[in-house]
Amino acid sequence: MEFFRKTLDPVIALAVIAVLDIFMFLLIGAWTVGGGETMMTGLAAQAVLGEDLQRIPFWTLVFKPDPGYWKIYISLGMLFGAFIGAVLSKEFYLRYPRHLSEWVLITIGGLLMGFGIRLAFVCNVSTFFGLTPEMNLGGYLAISGIMAGAWVGSMIYKKILEG
Amino acid sequence: MSVIGECLVAFIFGSVVGLLVQRSRFCNTAALRDAILFKTFRNTKALLVAMMILTIGFTAFLTMGDGHPMHFDVGLNQVAGLFLFGVGMVLAGACTVSTWVKTGEGNIGALWALLFTFIGMFLFSLLWSYNYWPPAPASMTGEPNLQALQLGYSNAATLQEKYGIPAIVFGIGQTLVLLAIYRAILRKERNLAKLGSE
Numbered sequence: 001m002e003f004f005r006k007t008l009d010p011v012i013a014l015a016v017i018a019v020l021d022i023f024m025f026l027l028i029g030a031w032t033v034g035g036g037e038t039m040m041t042g043l044a045a046q047a048v049l050g051e052d053l054q055r056i057p058f059w060t061l062v063f064k065p066d067p068g069y070w071k072i073y074i075s076l077g078m079l080f081g082a083f084i085g086a087v088l089s090k091e092f093y094l095r096y097p098r099h100l101s102e103w104v105l106i107t108i109g110g111l112l113m114g115f116g117i118r119l120a121f122v123c124n125v126s127t128f129f130g131l132t133p134e135m136n137l138g139g140y141l142a143i144s145g146i147m148a149g150a151w152v153g154s155m156i157y158k159k160i161l162e163g
Numbered sequence: 164m165s166v167i168g169e170c171l172v173a174f175i176f177g178s179v180v181g182l183l184v185q186r187s188r189f190c191n192t193a194a195l196r197d198a199i200l201f202k203t204f205r206n207t208k209a210l211l212v213a214m215m216i217l218t219i220g221f222t223a224f225l226t227m228g229d230g231h232p233m234h235f236d237v238g239l240n241q242v243a244g245l246f247l248f249g250v251g252m253v254l255a256g257a258c259t260v261s262t263w264v265k266t267g268e269g270n271i272g273a274l275w276a277l278l279f280t281f282i283g284m285f286l287f288s289l290l291w292s293y294n295y296w297p298p299a300p301a302s303m304t305g306e307p308n309l310q311a312l313q314l315g316y317s318n319a320a321t322l323q324e325k326y327g328i329p330a331i332v333f334g335i336g337q338t339l340v341l342l343a344i345y346r347a348i349l350r351k352e353r354n355l356a357k358l359g360s361e
Contacts, residue, residue, distance in 0.1 A: 003186065004186070007186065007187065007188055008183065008186040008187040009187065010187040010188065010189040010205060010206060010208075010209035011208055011209045011212050012187070013183040013184065013186065013187035013189055013209065014183075014187075014189060014209040014210065014212055014213040015212055015213065015216060016179075016183060017179075017180055017183055017184075017213060018212070018213040018214075018216035018217050018220070019216065019220075020176055020179060020180075021176075021213075021217060021220075022216075022217065022220035022221065022224070023176075024172070024173075024176050025220070025221055025224065025230045025231060025232075026224060026229060026230055026231075027164065027169075027172055027231075028164065028169050028172060028173065028231060029231040029233070030217075030221070030231070030232075030233065031176070031180070032233075033259035033260060033263070034259060037259065037277075037280060037281065037284065038284050040281065041281045041284040041285050041288075042288075044281065045285055045288075056288055056289060056292045057291075057292045057295075058287075058288035058289075058291045058292045059288060061299045061301065062288075062291065062299050062300065063288075068166040068167075068170065070166070070169035070170050070172070070173040071173065072170075072173075073170045073171075073173040073174040073177060074173045074174070074176060074177035074180070075177060075263055076174060076177065077173065077174040077175065077176060077177020077178040077179075077180070077181060078177045078178070078180050078181035078184070078260065078263040078264060078267070079177075079181060079263045079264075079266060079267045080174075080177070080178050080181060080267070081177065081178035081179060081180060081181025081182035081183075081184075081185065081267070082181035082182065082184065082185040082263065082264040082265075082266075082267025082268060083181075083267035083268075084178075084181075084182060085181065085182045085185035085186050085267075086185055086267060086268040086269065089185075089186070091185075091268060092268055092269050093268075093269050094269045094271060095269060095270050095271065095272070096271045096272065097271070097272040097275075102272065103272075103275065105254045105255065105256075106254070106255045106256070106272050106275050106276045106279070107275065107279050108251070108254055108255075109250075109251040109252065109253070109254035109255025109256070109257075109276060109279075110251065110255050110262075110275065110276040110277065110278065110279025110280045110282070110283060111251070111279050111280075111282060111283040111286070112247045112248065112250055112251025112254070112255075112283065113247075113248050113251035113252055113255060113258075113259070113276070113279075113280045113283060114279065114280035114281060114282060114283020114284040114285075114286070114287065115244075115247055115251075115283040115284070115286060115287045116243075116244040116245060116246070116247030116248030116249075116251060116283075117244065117248060117259070117280070117283075117284065118244070118283075118284050118287035118288065118291070119240050119243060119244035119247065119287060119297070120240055120241045120243070120244025120245050120248065121235055121237075121240070121241070121244070121297070122233075122241065122244070122245070123248065123258075123259045124191050124245075124248065124252065124258045124259055124260075125191070125258075125259055125260060126233065127245060128191065128210060128213070128214060129213065129214075129217060130233055131233055131318075132214060132218075133214055133217035133218040133220070133221045133222075133334075133337075134221050134222075134225065134232045134233065134318045134319060134320075135218070135221075135222065135318050135319035135322065135330075135333055135334065135337060136232070136233060136237065136316075136317065136318040137237050137314060137315075137316075137317045137318070138233075138235075138237030138241045141237055141238070141239075141241035141242045141245075141314075142241040142242070142244075142245040143245075144242055144245075145241060145242040145243065145244065145245030145246040145248070145249065146195070146245040146246070146248060146249040147195065147249065148246050148249065149245060149246040149247060149248060149249020149250045149251075149252075149253075150192075150195035150196060150199060150249040150250075150252070150253055151199055151249075152246075152249070152250050153196070153249055153250040153251070153252065153253025153254055154195075154196050154199045154200045154253055156250070156253070156254065157196070157200070157253050157254065158200060
């Protein structure tokens, strides 16, 4: 099938996703990822800590672990859809970062992303595909933050590339 | 809609997104990083097109009072949080979407980034439980609270309510700004191509 042999134009892909996101907005809410990831974190912490998790007020006042939280299933769906796409296009194979420096950068990057999402209440997806199209003031604040952060990150990345 | 219905709709939507992002190699990190570092705009253009469609769609439905807009107070924490996120996504080489999509392709580095995103979230939950900032959604009023560095809640629907101008009018304005940025990128690409062929 042609779809699994050629790379799709990202403009077409994102236009289709945008139309579907409008349907999501009408049915349950716009596309977002950070909320689902936070709930997964809470569920994982609950599985490890049990009742002790209630000693951390965040998990009772802000995000009470709930497996029926719909945003979790967007992320699981993305994982599933990408897996199917990769298998059918013969692009699925295990690949690992080759150098220790890559592992370190990914670790720091991951921590900053997780911390930043919860501090902001939003991730990049809700910034560009939710808040800003709704013309929410938070979208503009978030865009200014992510642009500045991406610039600083790019300068660090450039320094590393230049060795 | 029932909880199961919501989860099912979300899963189907996510699956289609995962498939389309995997096949198109779209990456939000690249949309910003490549524009800054390499002056290439493949992903930036796709992001802008999506934002234009969404702005018109969302504000059209907000005009009629439909849809489920995100509802929480905003403030300095959006700037600071997304700043940290922006640095992190460039260092990790992936954002929230591409960590899931690349993990689905068998990328262990992306899975590692995802794991540490969860750990970062858990660490934040510990800090929040100490200083209770930013305010929990339950204590938000929608009004500015400068002591807590919060500016309140506003979007195209609240603008419509306040000024009596349909939300779609503001949406068209924002779309025109996004279109101007898109056209400026196309011009830049043409100029770069011209320079390359000389």
